Amino acid sequence: MLLPENVHPANSLYFNGAYVLAALKRIGEADLMGLFIESRKLHEMQFPLFTLTLDWLYLAGMISNNTNGNIEICS
Amino acid sequence: MFLKSLQISNTQGVIRDIKFHAGLNLIVDETPTDAGETTGNNVGKTTVLILIDFCLGASAKGIYTDPENKKTEYALVKNFLVDTQALVTLTLTENLDDVLAKEVVIERNFLSRNKLVRRIDGVQKTEDEFEETLTNLLFPNHYGKKPTFPQIISHNIRYKELSVTNTLRTLNQFTRDDEYETLHLFLLGCDFDQGNAKQNILGKIRVENLFKARLESTQTKSAYEASLALLLTDIEKLNAKKSALRINPDFESDLNRLDEIKYKINFTSTAISRLKLRQSLVIEAMDDIKSNRTQIDVGQLKSLYDDVTGRLSGIQKSFEELVAFHNRMIEEKARYVSKELPALKAQIEEHEATLRKFLAEEQSLAEKVSKSDSFEELEAIIIVLNEKHRRKGEYEKVIQQIADTDAQLRNLNADLTRIDDDLFSFDFEAKIQVQLNKLNRFFSEISEELYGEQYALKYDIVTNKMGQRLYKFSSFNTNFSSGKKQGEITCFDIAYTLFADEEGIPCYHFLLNDKKELMHDNQLSKIAGLVNRESAHVQFVASILKDKLPADLNRDEYFVVKLSQTDKLFRIEADT
Numbered sequence: 001m002l003l004p005e006n007v008h009p010a011n012s013l014y015f016n017g018a019y020v021l022a023a024l025k026r027i028g029e030a031d032l033m034g035l036f037i038e039s040r041k042l043h044e045m046q047f048p049l050f051t052l053t054l055d056w057l058y059l060a061g062m063i064s065n066n067t068n069g070n071i072e073i074c075s
Numbered sequence: 076m077f078l079k080s081l082q083i084s085n086t087q088g089v090i091r092d093i094k095f096h097a098g099l100n101l102i103v104d105e106t107p108t109d110a111g112e113t114t115g116n117n118v119g120k121t122t123v124l125i126l127i128d129f130c131l132g133a134s135a136k137g138i139y140t141d142p143e144n145k146k147t148e149y150a151l152v153k154n155f156l157v158d159t160q161a162l163v164t165l166t167l168t169e170n171l172d173d174v175l176a177k178e179v180v181i182e183r184n185f186l187s188r189n190k191l192v193r194r195i196d197g198v199q200k201t202e203d204e205f206e207e208t209l210t211n212l213l214f215p216n217h218y219g220k221k222p223t224f225p226q227i228i229s230h231n232i233r234y235k236e237l238s239v240t241n242t243l244r245t246l247n248q249f250t251r252d253d254e255y256e257t258l259h260l261f262l263l264g265c266d267f268d269q270g271n272a273k274q275n276i277l278g279k280i281r282v283e284n285l286f287k288a289r290l291e292s293t294q295t296k297s298a299y300e301a302s303l304a305l306l307l308t309d310i311e312k313l314n315a316k317k318s319a320l321r322i323n324p325d326f327e328s329d330l331n332r333l334d335e336i337k338y339k340i341n342f343t344s345t346a347i348s349r350l351k352l353r354q355s356l357v358i359e360a361m362d363d364i365k366s367n368r369t370q371i372d373v374g375q376l377k378s379l380y381d382d383v384t385g386r387l388s389g390i391q392k393s394f395e396e397l398v399a400f401h402n403r404m405i406e407e408k409a410r411y412v413s414k415e416l417p418a419l420k421a422q423i424e425e426h427e428a429t430l431r432k433f434l435a436e437e438q439s440l441a442e443k444v445s446k447s448d449s450f451e452e453l454e455a456i457i458i459v460l461n462e463k464h465r466r467k468g469e470y471e472k473v474i475q476q477i478a479d480t481d482a483q484l485r486n487l488n489a490d491l492t493r494i495d496d497d498l499f500s501f502d503f504e505a506k507i508q509v510q511l512n513k514l515n516r517f518f519s520e521i522s523e524e525l526y527g528e529q530y531a532l533k534y535d536i537v538t539n540k541m542g543q544r545l546y547k548f549s550s551f552n553t554n555f556s557s558g559k560k561q562g563e564i565t566c567f568d569i570a571y572t573l574f575a576d577e578e579g580i581p582c583y584h585f586l587l588n589d590k591k592e593l594m595h596d597n598q599l600s601k602i603a604g605l606v607n608r609e610s611a612h613v614q615f616v617a618s619i620l621k622d623k624l625p626a627d628l629n630r631d632e633y634f635v636v637k638l639s640q641t642d643k644l645f646r647i648e649a650d651t
Contacts, residue, residue, distance in 0.1 A: 055379060
């Protein structure tokens, strides 16, 4: 699922994860919609792909939910 | 008053001491008749007359300037007079036969400033005092009135062109008829006590006329009045325009406020577009949710989990933790759908309301600013108005001055009319005729004796260019022939002196005449006889070329001074 062979790499979780991280790095912590809007400025993506990308980044230990319920980069 | 002596002296001593006597006095040249080239001209005969004139107040310039070209000076004569400190002394006496008679001694020199000598009876005088003293000696208390002293004695001293050729009009060519009128009335003893006042009024009328002409040099009074009326209309129009101006006193602040509003509109619009973007994304997300494509099920999460753990080692999250994270996100999404979208909508509406308010304000302000007239327009009108007011003042001043001048002229003319009413009254005219008849008795007798013709004076009342009435005196020959001018002049002068003495009118009794060689021998002899007979009244001094003298006059007893090429008046040439 990370880098499927039958899908264009631009639609892969791996590729989109980089943009979400870049957006999060720029704005620090953000709620779900805020991060989605910010990420969309960098790269066009559908909401389901976005949520799945977040799942992937969470699994990889790159992001987490903080106490406010916002998403932030794991240090 | 008779001439007693004329002395010319300088630092070297006395150069000439000319003694005059009663009756005929001749100033002659002594040119030897056998030498063909020598001449009796230019030896200084006329200069004797000029020196006497100088002592009686004339300018020194006549002595050393060429009458034809006033700028040419005889440097030799002038330098001699100045350098050797020449002094001219003229002695007048009441009676030549009485050594105790009252005398007047007049001294003048040609130096300037503190070396200047201008004395009467040994007392130094200023230029004005000199004329005043001379005037009052002959005519007590007459100084300052018209006619002036030089005018009165002008017929006694005849060497200038006009006085040699004219009987009555002996003054310079610029003299006006009204001045002659005053002079001739004075000479006739019809001393019209308002003659001086009349001269003053005529002088003032001339000044006022000149001033009026200058005032009206660009435009006449009526033109100024018309221009003023036009100006007043202009000013009225400008004032109406000025009051019609809609001046906005808050123009500046309104303009600033407009700028501020425009900025706020911009700012709000940006905020709205940002909010709308967010709203559209939320809506899009909602659409995704609605289309079930977001229904990522546990199976999908499982395959992700397997894929990741299969590719990467060291994954510390359990599958349950992943599911919990995923579910929190889904809840978050739901919260958005239910809460943020209405909030966004409300914010957008709020901003749009603000924007509408701002836009409305912008429009009203823009209208106000664009419609109001600025201060620049007001200033422009005020500048034009100021200029018009300035010109209005100028025109009013000129009109006022012209009106004043007109009023002044009316007053002066009224004064003049009053004087003229006396002057041209029947009584006064009769008086003139009586005096004239007395003078004419002498005049015709003398001319009869000299020429066998009868000359007389007459007067006419003439009107000059200004519409003013004047007495104009002239001489005429009762035979109405062309007459003999030279003879007429001499006859008049002698006749006048006899007339003045009979009437008790003060006068100088000496008659100075230049160029008497122009007269025929017979008349010269007769004049000699006449003045010697009337020597108590007339002293006749003439310069004449000796070779033109009739034999009976060529006698030393008549000569007061003899000049020649080798013995000129100042004896300068003898030294050179």
